[in-house]
Amino acid sequence: MTQSLSKEELFTPYLCGLVADLLQIKGLKLVTAESCTGGMISAACTDLAGSSNWFDRGFVTYSNDAKTELLGVEERLLRRAGAVCEGVARAMVEGALAHSHAQVAVAVTGVAGPTGGSPAKPVGTVWFGFAVPGQVVTEKCHFDGDRAQVRAATVRHALARLVELLG
Template sequence: MSNLFELAATVGQRLKDRGLMLATAESCTGGGVAQAITEIAGSSDWFECGFVTYSNESKIALLKVPEIVLARHGAVSQDTAVAMCKGALANSRATVALSTTGIAGPGGGVPGKPVGMVCFGWALGEQVQVEEKIFSGDRHSVREQSIEHALQGLLELLAKNA
């Protein structure tokens, strides 16, 4: 957990240095990214809010994810990760967002979307990046790896747009 703490602290410092505010939109990580972030003292300087939208209905209601995106691509898709990021930005004062949506297991996998598949989104203004990863291990391990990857991806986005 100390690596996660250090990663979250680095994210926070980079956001604070640039005067940016972060919002998270999480599904499979269940608020784990927001928890890691709020472990850092002073995170209110750079963390706006976190949306935990586990059901499709909450993704639609809170993040305004278009129903057609969910119907065509499913909740676990890069398209949904993009829509979640955009929704987090549109429904908060944040200038940066990240999203996680996936299948942590042990069940829920289907052909083409196995257990351990997680889609990530990172948004800075109008720019949105997405990535899909497949992690191994049990539910806890998939979620922990996802939280770490989400924060690492945010650092990479900030470095590219320094």
């Protein structure tokens, strides 16, 4: 018995392929810095054969200590604003670039749920940081659904925005 994949499940490998093609055409490498996705973006990228040609490394920085130790995110920022904010997404993406051999980076930090949300940062809130040569972009999104759906939507959005920014 074979199980068919949903459109969303098919879309992620497609997006990864586009990212891979764009990076290779431009001679660039990608690094990821992930909190709420726990390495899912890296896993999606490295599912593609030949990804070592364009994928440098991934940082899974789930704890605040990991964000500070591996990416250089300032403890003061984490204490003041919390891990899910624009400043942390920006610091994560810049730290990923600084601690890698990549020229392109994506960072995600969010509240995947089902717990951990607040009125200011409800479950489904995700901050993204993107760095491409000459540009750093941050943005906030909100995704509906359970933990798995929020995390999957975060991966798809990260890859789709990379395609846009690299295209």
